[in-house]
Amino acid sequence: MAWPSLALVVLLAVSIFVTDASDPDILTDFIVPPGTNTSLLNGAFFTYTGFISSNAADPAKFTATKATVVEFPALLGQSVSYAALVFGAGTLNPPHIHPRASELLYVVQGPLMVGLVDEVAGKVYTQTLQTGDMFVFPKGMVHFQYNAGTELARAFSTFGGASPGTVSLPGAIFESGIDDNVLQKSFHVDQATVETLKHDLAPAVPVAPPPSTAAPGLSTRSAALAVLVGFGAAFWL
């Protein structure tokens, strides 16, 4: 076989086994929603104004304002998205994963504690980030953020995908309808504890506008966090 053909075969073989790290490539510079009259397209299509609502976020809560392809359709196929995060004093973004994108979190108002669970090594990496610090959460790894201070904290997150997805571990485990017996055996707890965890959990990653329901006490969330960081690694695919 001639060298050029061999090289081609090798390249082809490699490309078959390399997984896509982000959105599939698109065949046009950008994609407009079906039925759009492109001659009427203007700058507004490429503009996202939803972060204004994060300025009005309840300072007592955790609020994540997302700009993914759902909220910002111009991102379709662009392999990027964004989120504005506001952490009231003592609030938490509970352990969760983004199955389709890595995340770069940039703290604009610290300090903010972050944690990254390495289930292979069986440990958690934590760091207290100061204003101006940045932290990477690799794609698909369990992580959380916690404002342990008494002042508001703010951060922005960039994602390497237009549709990073969010799987909240408390939500996926305790709010998805998994049978109570399965939960009891999984966590080695009694039914009363399962009930407590199920009923005291608020939506784990609320999107703006924030839900009108009251935020749960931190102690419950901390308990859930402790349980989930300790045992959660075994419970998702």
Ligand SMILES: *[C@@H]1O[C@H](CO)[C@@H](O)[C@H](O)[C@H]1NC(C)=O
């Ligand atoms: C698109 O908008 C332009 C400007 O208003 C108009 O002239 C044209 O007829 C529209 N095209 C379609 C297919 O509606």
